[in-house]
Amino acid sequence: MELVTPGIGLIFWQTVTFLIVLFLLGKFAWKPIMKALHDRESSIENALSAAEKAKLEMQALKADNEKLLAEARLERDRILKEATEAGNSIVETAREKANEEGARMLAQAREAIENEKRAAITEVKNMAAALSVDIAERILKRELNDPRAQQALVQEYISGVTLN
Amino acid sequence: MKRLFVLLFSFLTISAFAEAPVEGGEFQPGEMITHHIADDYIWHFADGATVYLPVILLDNGQLNVFSSHHFYDENHETVPYNGYVLEHGRIYRASQEGEPLEEHAGLYDFSITKNVASMFVSVALLLIIFFVIASRYKNNPGKAPKGIQSFFEPIIIFVRDEIAKANIGPKYERYMPYLLTVFFFIWFNNLLGLMPGGANLTGNIAVTLILALLTLIITLFSGNKNYWGHIFATPGVPTWLAPIMIPVELIGIFTKPFSLMVRLFANITAGHIIILSLFSLIFIFRSIAVGPLSVAFATFMNFLELFVALLQAYIFTLLSAMYFGGAVEEHDHSEEHH
Numbered sequence: 001m002e003l004v005t006p007g008i009g010l011i012f013w014q015t016v017t018f019l020i021v022l023f024l025l026g027k028f029a030w031k032p033i034m035k036a037l038h039d040r041e042s043s044i045e046n047a048l049s050a051a052e053k054a055k056l057e058m059q060a061l062k063a064d065n066e067k068l069l070a071e072a073r074l075e076r077d078r079i080l081k082e083a084t085e086a087g088n089s090i091v092e093t094a095r096e097k098a099n100e101e102g103a104r105m106l107a108q109a110r111e112a113i114e115n116e117k118r119a120a121i122t123e124v125k126n127m128a129a130a131l132s133v134d135i136a137e138r139i140l141k142r143e144l145n146d147p148r149a150q151q152a153l154v155q156e157y158i159s160g161v162t163l164n
Numbered sequence: 165m166k167r168l169f170v171l172l173f174s175f176l177t178i179s180a181f182a183e184a185p186v187e188g189g190e191f192q193p194g195e196m197i198t199h200h201i202a203d204d205y206i207w208h209f210a211d212g213a214t215v216y217l218p219v220i221l222l223d224n225g226q227l228n229v230f231s232s233h234h235f236y237d238e239n240h241e242t243v244p245y246n247g248y249v250l251e252h253g254r255i256y257r258a259s260q261e262g263e264p265l266e267e268h269a270g271l272y273d274f275s276i277t278k279n280v281a282s283m284f285v286s287v288a289l290l291l292i293i294f295f296v297i298a299s300r301y302k303n304n305p306g307k308a309p310k311g312i313q314s315f316f317e318p319i320i321i322f323v324r325d326e327i328a329k330a331n332i333g334p335k336y337e338r339y340m341p342y343l344l345t346v347f348f349f350i351w352f353n354n355l356l357g358l359m360p361g362g363a364n365l366t367g368n369i370a371v372t373l374i375l376a377l378l379t380l381i382i383t384l385f386s387g388n389k390n391y392w393g394h395i396f397a398t399p400g401v402p403t404w405l406a407p408i409m410i411p412v413e414l415i416g417i418f419t420k421p422f423s424l425m426v427r428l429f430a431n432i433t434a435g436h437i438i439i440l441s442l443f444s445l446i447f448i449f450r451s452i453a454v455g456p457l458s459v460a461f462a463t464f465m466n467f468l469e470l471f472v473a474l475l476q477a478y479i480f481t482l483l484s485a486m487y488f489g490g491a492v493e494e495h496d497h498s499e500e501h502h
Contacts, residue, residue: 003202003369003433004369006369006370008273008274009220009272010370010371011370013283014283014370014371014374017280017284021291026341026342029294030340030341030344030345032298032302033294033298033320034320034324036301036302036305037324039306040306043306
């Protein structure tokens with residue numbers, strides 16, 4: 001029976017002691033311990049999330065770099081292609097121009113030659129006419145007395161001759 | 165190795181036999197066991213190593229403080245002192261002839277008994293250990309725990325995460341000091357009770373009564389609208405049942421801490437009784453041959469009790485946390501349960 005009848009003394013000491021211990025431990029042990037645990041856990045969590053963030057940033061940077069590189073490569077290809085095209089077109093234009101110029105010069109030369117030829121022929125014609133007249137005059141001076149009749153005759157002959 | 169154990173057990177048995185208090189007459193196992201698990205005014209570690217604890221009596225408003233040494237004469241027989249006498253582990257007013265008087269109104273016994281002294285030892289241990297640990301945390305913030313700190317840290321985290329957080333919910337923080345104190349108080353005292361010469365503190369109903377009362381008081385003070393609503397108007401129960409339901413729920417408030425009180429008291433006391441009974445077998449059979457067997461069983465029980473010491477601390481803390489959790493539970497959550 002004594003076992004299940006609580007004694008006033010122990011009830012008193014237990015209450016007082018337990019409450020004091022609860023207060024002391026709560027204030028000077030559990031509070032700093034819980035705070036330290038919480039702080040450490042949050043610092044670990046922060047460190048982990050920071051590492052994760054850094055990793056993501058690194059990945060983003062790498063991806064950016066790769067993108068930049070790819071862009072640069074594309075740009076280079078484009079520039080090269082453009083340069084080749086430009087070169088080709090310059091060469092082409094130059095060739096065309098040269099051809100044109102050549103053709104023009106040829107035409108000019110031909111024209112000049114034609115003109116010269118025509119001039120030369122006219123001169124030859126005139127000279128031939130003058131010579132023929134001269135020769136005919138000399139011949140006819142002897143045979144014809146009337147130089148007017150002789151001139152008319154020569155003129156008639158000359159217009160009868162067609163050159164070319 | 166096995167032979168060594170047997171030898172050791174026999175030795176222990178013989179020495180226990182030598183110390184056995186079988187002077188004059190039959191050995192009374194019941195009396196011996198009751199004496200061992202009950203409170204006492206002296207702390208008897210071994211023959212010749214006895215601490216006489218102070219007796220503090222409040223007699224009709226008058227305070228009497230003296231050593232319990234005065235109750236014993238040279239032959240360790242009780243004698244009346246100062247008008248009081250010790251009889252069957254209790255102090256009574258003494259008559260002229262030194263006989264205990266039945267009438268003891270106005271006499272209050274606040275003595276530092278064996279249990280109280282043992283509690284002071286455990287409290288000193290608790291304070292020293294956890295102050296040291298707290299200072300470690302303060303001095304090395306953010307560092308990994310070391311030494312004693314790393315032994316207790318997982319336990320503290322277990323109490324926080326598995327007991328408090330799991331059962332109370334988001335408001336667990338304010339119950340942590342109580343839960344941790346109760347856990348370590350019970351555990352330390354359970355273990356000290358298993359030490360040779362230790363007091364059966366957590367197996368004393370006064371101690372478990374106060375612990376259970378504190379849990380009840382905290383539960384009642386943290387009860388929110390839902391908690392009281394559940395008691396006075398249980399959801400889903402017709403109103404005409406209220407005359408039955410309200411008393412049942414009110415009784416329920418008190419049966420919870422009552423079970424806490426009895427569970428801890430009974431478990432610890434039962435363990436002590438079993439171990440003491442096993443030892444008593446030796447004296448009942450009056451045979452050394454029973455000794456090794458008895459000691460082997462008692463050793464096994466002691467290991468079991470080491471586990472029970474932790475288990476009961478855990479159960480008390482867990483159930484307290486569950487009661488707090490029930491008191492602070494939010495409405496939508498409670499709907500899921502019922």
